Amino acid sequence: MNRFGEQLRSSMIKDYFWHYIAYDDLKDALKTQYVTDPSPSNPKPDRKPWTESDERRFVALLESELDKVATFQSLKSNEIIQRIKASEREVNHVVSRLDIPASGSRRASERPTDEDFLLLEADLSDIIADVHDLAKFTQLNYTGFQKIIKKHDKQTMWYLKPVFATRLNAKPFFKDNYDAFVVKLSRLYDLVRTKGNPVKGDSSAGGGQxxxxxxxxxxxxxxxxxxxxxxxxxxxxxxxxxxxxxxxxxxxxxxxxxxxxxxxxxxxxxxxxxxxxxxxxxxxxxxxxxxxxxxxxxxxxxxxxxxxxxxxxxxxxxxxxxxxxxxxxxxxxxxxxxxxxxxxxxxxxxxxxxxxxxxxxxxxxxxxxxxxxxxxxxxxxxxxxxxxxxxxxxxxxxxxxxxxxxxxxxxxxxxxxxxxxxxxxxxxxxxxxxxxxxxxxxxxxxxxxxxxxxxxxxxxxxxxxxxxxxxxxxxxxxxxxxxxxxxxxxxxxxxxxxxxxxxxxxxxxxxxxxxxxxxxxxxxxxxxxxGTQIANPAIYERRLTEATRNELDVEERVGVDFLAGDEDYPLYDSDDESDFDDALEEARRVGGPYYYRMLLSSYLQRTGHITWEVLKAITPRPRATQIPEAGSNGITVLGTGKRTVKRFTAPKGKRIHVPIRVEPKVYFAAERTFLSWLEFSILIGSIAATLLNFGSDYVTFASAWIFTTIAIMCLLYSVMLYVWRVDKIRKRRDVKRIYYEKWGPTMLCLGLLLAVLVNFILRVRHGNGIASDNNSQSQNQIVANMSSYDMRGLEL
The missing domain is CATH 3.20.100.30 (VTC, catalytic tunnel domain)
Structure with a gap:
């Protein structure tokens, strides 16, 4: 954020320039003389202590600034009130002339024209702009007084804030309510905009709704x-x-x-x-x-x-x-x-x-x-x-x-x-x-x-x-x-x-x-x-609508920064992540052995998490390209400098509810996913049963048991995952594993790959012995067949 002095200078209205608080002069008045003159060896020597005469001098300057601001605000406010009253008389006069017949009357030429209403609208627009400027003037000056009093109390250790609050209340230039101006101007502006024919209807607070x-x-x-x-x-x-x-x-x-x-x-x-x-x-x-x-x-x-x-x-x-x-x-x-x-x-x-x-x-x-x-x-x-x-x-x-x-x-x-x-x-x-x-x-x-x-x-x-x-x-x-x-x-x-x-x-x-x-x-x-014609002065339009583009806020910046990341909702710690913290906080209140067991479990969990993060960091794997910061090679990301992201974390014992949209089709999708796992498990189990029932060697039996183990693990995993997902969906928890599960399919693929590799290796290793046994059995069978043929021939 910019310093207030810079904000004040950049926000000043040119016509009001001499009536603003002299913030820089008041800041200078807080500085006492140096004890010794500055020198190259001591460019910032100590200043003299704040005295009662310094306090009187500063308070007198502060009072004069308050009188200046309050007087101008009061005069400008009364001026706006008089302008509104004058504009109201003009509007009522122009609208009353609408009753004059458009033809057949000597006064037909006195009927108001579109140009009359445009002039009235321009006049009202100027008043609206002045109300806006006065409100900004009041807000800036009130903030200026608060800032300078805070700076005074901090630097001098003479506490002026309680006393000056009374002076502010005696001249409450900042307490003017502009709602009455808004209501009056709204009625007049609507009357002029509709050319004396405002929309009518039930304006009650809702009694008829x-x-x-x-x-x-x-x-x-x-x-x-x-x-x-x-x-x-x-x-x-x-x-x-x-x-x-x-x-x-x-x-x-x-x-x-x-x-x-x-x-x-x-x-x-x-x-x-x-x-x-x-x-x-x-x-x-x-x-x-x-x-x-x-x-x-x-x-x-x-x-x-x-x-x-x-x-x-x-x-x-x-x-x-x-x-x-x-x-x-x-x-x-x-x-x-x-x-x-x-x-x-x-x-x-x-x-x-x-x-x-x-x-x-x-x-x-x-x-x-x-x-x-x-x-x-x-x-x-x-x-x-x-x-x-x-x-x-x-x-x-x-x-x-x-x-x-x-x-x-x-x-x-x-x-x-x-x-x-x-x-x-x-x-x-x-x-x-x-x-x-x-x-x-x-x-x-x-x-x-x-x-x-x-x-x-x-x-x-x-x-x-x-x-x-x-x-x-x-x-x-x-x-x-x-x-x-x-x-x-x-x-x-x-x-x-x-x-x-x-x-x-x-x-x-x-x-x-x-x-x-x-x-x-x-x-x-x-x-x-x-080149288009506008009904109101462009000055007012520039004052009020000079910026319609909205710089990215916290949520938008973080959403863009994390598009390529591995977090689904980086702004908030999800409900699931804080469940264990809630349990630990509750155990702390209970105390005794139960608390120490939970505390030990917490330490073990954190140790495991740190170990896993270290292993991930040292394991060779594809990594995202780092975007250089602004200034390194002239590249600026999102129009800002160094990117900082704030992560919101709930206090201890609390959870942040992240809104999640849950519809019946989410339950059906979880059920369909479970049925797909079930179908795949049955298919693997069928392969295992076929191998087990019709196999005749130990290689077939080994492959059958591996496929059977994979099928059982898939069945158990799918049931537990389905029950867990339904529970989280019912509780509307923001857990990314509800919609995205990377470990289950990965382990299933690795298990199937292992089963196929084991079967292939065992079959290759013992293939020669098995082939020679088969050849011997075939030769013996041929000899037996030939012997039986010779015996039959002899009998014939």
């Missing part, structure tokens, strides 16, 4: 890229506002879910993690604050692709006052929907569907002893055309996972279905660290409903391939929360868990033939470099 099926892909977004990503998406999809009649408030985007599981077996967690057929997740969700009366009870069911069905999320609404009695089984399902049926606002069919679902959820909650274990909270910004769910993008920020259980003796939720000591007051500073996991990234979900063979829109493909996102397939807030909050209860971890320490930010790449902003401004028109 009973069962819905979507193809979903998930990504992580670094906090530095959140605002930029929102501004890119709103140019294609409007922000989905749940209640357009009221002004946007932060609590309107808050979503809270309570997940249930059996804390003794964690069956729902394991089922969702391993993606077993029919695995369920049961949660209670509400939108907004704690005073919301409507709770949604949801059940997510996973379906394997081979079943021909899709995973489904089903839900039904319930009053908050009924939740406890419903989950405990004290209240019947009919009582829950009794008032709803009397009101007559819902159809009888819909109520009947809800009742069937409610009965199933209640039965599972009671019989499986499901209890609240984990709460997830986040603010969601959804982008979607109202009433059109073909493309839906949601961005969840400020994601937090919170414990809801009573397992360690603390009464968090008590007998209630949720804890009441917190609400939506993120970041929940009242909670102890062991009760909360503040997720470091935002979660982007792209949900598409496309027909068979239909490609997603190009802008979505560009966005998901850009440096702004990191793909994390099958990421689950519930799974991550449980794995993080219950480390002493859960030993099976999701595959993304070890990657939390890896920085997901990626460098922005540039096209060599891209024009600079100055060149675009000098051209002074709305013509793209390829």
């Amino acid at each position: 009973q069962n819905f099926i979507r193809q979903t892909t998930k990504y992580w977004v670094h906090p530095d890229n959140i605002t930029e990503l929102k501004l890119i998406v709103l140019k294609h999809l409007p922000v989905l506002v749940f209640n357009p009649s009221k002004e946007f408030e932060e609590k309107d985007s808050a979503i809270t879910s309570i997940y249930y599981d059996n804390p003794d077996t964690w069956e729902l967690y394991k089922g969702r993690l391993q993606k077993t057929e029919g695995a369920e997740a049961i949660r209670l969700r509400w939108y907004g604050g704690m005073d919301v009366d409507q709770i949604f009870v949801e059940r997510k069911t996973h379906r394997e692709d081979w079943t021909g069905e899709k995973s489904v999320k089903a839900r039904f609404p319930m009053k908050e006052k009924y939740v406890n009695s419903y989950l405990s089984g004290d209240m019947t399902v009919g009582s829950v929907f009794e008032k709803m049926r009397k009101d007559g606002k819902k159809s009888e069919q819909q109520i009947a569907d809800w009742e069937a679902l409610a009965k199933e959820v209640q039965y599972r909650a009671v019989t499986r002893n499901l209890q609240p274990v984990c709460r997830t909270f986040y603010h969601r910004t959804a982008f979607q055309l109202p009433g059109d769910a073909r493309v839906r993008i949601s961005l969840d920020t400020e994601l937090s996972m919170i414990r809801e259980d009573n397992l360690d003796g603390r009464r968090r939720a008590g007998d209630n279905w949720r804890r009441m000591d917190i609400g939506i007051d993120w970041p929940f500073r009242q909670l102890p660290p062991e009760d909360i996991e503040r997720f470091p990234y935002a979660v982007l979900e792209v949900k598409l409903q496309t027909q068979a063979g239909q490609e997603p829109p190009q802008w979505i493909r560009d966005l998901t391939a850009s440096h702004l996102v990191e793909a994390v397939p099958k990421f689950s807030k519930f799974i991550h929360g449980c794995a993080t909050l219950f480390p002493d209860k859960i030993n099976l971890l999701p595959f993304w868990f070890p990657q939390m320490d890896v920085d997901i930010r990626k460098p922005v790449t540039h096209d060599d033939d891209d024009e600079t902003d100055d060149e675009v401004e000098q051209r002074g028109d709305n013509t793209a470099t390829d």
Whole structure:
């Protein structure tokens, strides 16, 4: 990673140059004078100790920088607000002129033209670009203050961080929420883009959605890229506002879910993690604050692709006052929907569907002893055309996972279905660290409903391939929360868990033939470099989409590097590899002779492994060609320098679950392989039986016994291999021997080769003696025949 000073200089916006934190000046202010002047013999002499006057001087400079940044941020923010209001008045004025008749009126010429809407769109694009620039400005300066304070405390040993945190809170330029800007700009931009005819439909949070099926892909977004990503998406999809009649408030985007599981077996967690057929997740969700009366009870069911069905999320609404009695089984399902049926606002069919679902959820909650274990909270910004769910993008920020259980003796939720000591007051500073996991990234979900063979829109493909996102397939807030909050209860971890320490930010790449902003401004028109006309200024497009190529991430780099290797999944230690470590860790807890036996077995196993590796290293064999590093002969692999690969290993006593796709045909393939082994064993056994029954010398008998031994070994090996494979497939273990077995066929071929060679050698060695014996027997037989012929002749 580059130093922050270099990053700051490279990221500065030209128009804001004089308003950034003077990071280099602050760094210089941390340096005191030298005790003696530098000399060739002592180029870096010691510096004078940090004094109180030095501290006052540095704090005064730091205060002036904070005032400069906070003042500019406040002025620029107010300027953007005024520009949005002015643009809103202009948009409303232009849209109101659409009511003028197109003909037959003296005011027909006052109807807005396409050029009017293009000018409005350009104006809004400039505002969006300014919001993006201000968000970047704020983020960079806040990081700069944090960096310089950390450097100050480390070098001077005068701890300024607690005191300066108070000063930052007094001038919280970094706490501005740009969501209100995004929502307002989205509505105006959609109005202009559709020329005053925005798409209309149901914009509710999901109350009218009973069962819905979507193809979903998930990504992580670094906090530095959140605002930029929102501004890119709103140019294609409007922000989905749940209640357009009221002004946007932060609590309107808050979503809270309570997940249930059996804390003794964690069956729902394991089922969702391993993606077993029919695995369920049961949660209670509400939108907004704690005073919301409507709770949604949801059940997510996973379906394997081979079943021909899709995973489904089903839900039904319930009053908050009924939740406890419903989950405990004290209240019947009919009582829950009794008032709803009397009101007559819902159809009888819909109520009947809800009742069937409610009965199933209640039965599972009671019989499986499901209890609240984990709460997830986040603010969601959804982008979607109202009433059109073909493309839906949601961005969840400020994601937090919170414990809801009573397992360690603390009464968090008590007998209630949720804890009441917190609400939506993120970041929940009242909670102890062991009760909360503040997720470091935002979660982007792209949900598409496309027909068979239909490609997603190009802008979505560009966005998901850009440096702004990191793909994390099958990421689950519930799974991550449980794995993080219950480390002493859960030993099976999701595959993304070890990657939390890896920085997901990626460098922005540039096209060599891209024009600079100055060149675009000098051209002074709305013509793209390829000659096509564009509706928005190219400056904004360059700022937001200057890089759509995504440099290879960790998984992609390792996948390419190991294409010619002998490891199937080099990123993670597989479940099978850590089984013995788990057993050893468990034996350590038990202690006694059992532990020492396991420890001795561990040492013997490691010794054997090391011996085998040494033998492999010294044995002459074909080896892969080593690719030279960059700089040795001018060759650079994958556009990077020296290649380094990080292998993720689970902590002691834990296993990383590597997702494996298991379909019925995998079981059938294992069965067919076993039958092939069985057929081959029977064939070899038949050869052995033939030789044994019809042979008349010891060479034949020796060959028969060798073939019999090979047939028996093949039978035993095939049975054990089949049982082992079926067990690993059922447990979804990532073991490459499930699909690839090199030792069995190799040993079989060597055994058959040995049998043929033994038969040939013995036959050659004893062939002469056997031939002479046969010749003597033939001569005696001829003499006997001739004698009997002579006797018959005499009798005649």
